[in-house]
Amino acid sequence: MKFDKKQPTPTTQSGRAPWEIPYEGWTQVADEVFVEGVKLSTDLIGKISWTHPIVVLPPPRAGSNAVVRDKYYYHGPHPGEPEVGDVRIFYECSGISGSTRVAAQERVSIIAMFRDGQFHSFPLRKGRAVEFLYRGSKSIQEMFDAEQALNTARTWLLRLVGFLLMFLGLNIMTRIIVTLVDWIPIVGSVITFSVTLFNLTLAASLSLLTIALCWMWHRPLFATSIFGVSLLPWFFSAGRAKSAHHRR
Structure with a gap:
């Protein structure tokens, strides 16, 4: 809703503008519990x-509306x-x-x-x-299990935020490539998609590699598994490139 500056600002029966809140929320905490x-x-x-x-x-105080x-x-x-x-x-x-x-x-x-x-x-x-x-x-077990679940959820949320930040950083770094070819009708779209896919794969691999390094001391087998998963896209890409080279 828009109001012309020349028109008077609408008010309620109490004289306030509709968007004005006369009372603010507050919390009282006991000093000793x-x-x-x-x-x-x-x-x-x-x-x-x-x-x-x-x-x-309790009933309102005297004089209150x-x-x-x-x-x-x-x-x-x-x-x-x-x-x-x-x-x-x-x-x-x-x-x-x-x-x-x-x-x-x-x-x-x-x-x-x-x-x-x-x-x-x-x-x-x-x-x-x-x-x-x-x-x-x-x-006791229920409380420790609840805290463990909370810590796990918080950890994976931080990992997801780290992955998104890494993906955003890679997109910023490679933006110059997309800008140079974006004006070409079909080639620009293909290269833009390829660069975005590359950044997504690289961000996922680097994120998994970081997670694996953090777990290496405490759970080496789990860390090694994550490290292997982080290299799968590159092994797959190398295999496809090698097959294409042999077909030529």
Whole structure:
């Protein structure tokens, strides 16, 4: 929607422009959180990411134009017929310590080091630390399996990003070749496709080679397999070139 500068800016009944939000979202975190009388560290508190909507709201304060409807404070003339510029405010909470009208008491599973009446991160080698918190009752094996799956997904995502960046870099480097022949009707399209395919193959091979080098010390057999896969396109291309040479 466009407005002429000479026309007055449309406003709602409250005097605000429709795109203006009078309230900003905010999060209040407790300074101290306990589980069975044991204090949680700041990192563990940050892992409590799930929330419950507060459905029982106190009445609005005196002088406010808000009304309570369902789980919202509604600012507007007709809650059942919302208009542009109306505002709904709702609240959520997490870490429920007792049975309330919002939800039942929360249960969490924690893997951490207990020291001085508080949970701390368990230090590992190379500056790493272990400190897990999961919702509900879970066994140690389930939590470690979940962390392993998360690390695997994160690792492959980084590998995919590395491959895409390498492919983009190769395309930038070979862009001059495509530019020189792009004006030729048929030859330009063929060479552009060939250069793109070459860059894709080279990026895949170099990415697999990088992965193989990282695994060489810990899992040499797996690394050797990946290294062999990275060379397959070049062996295949060399074989086809050799066959074509013999046919000539």
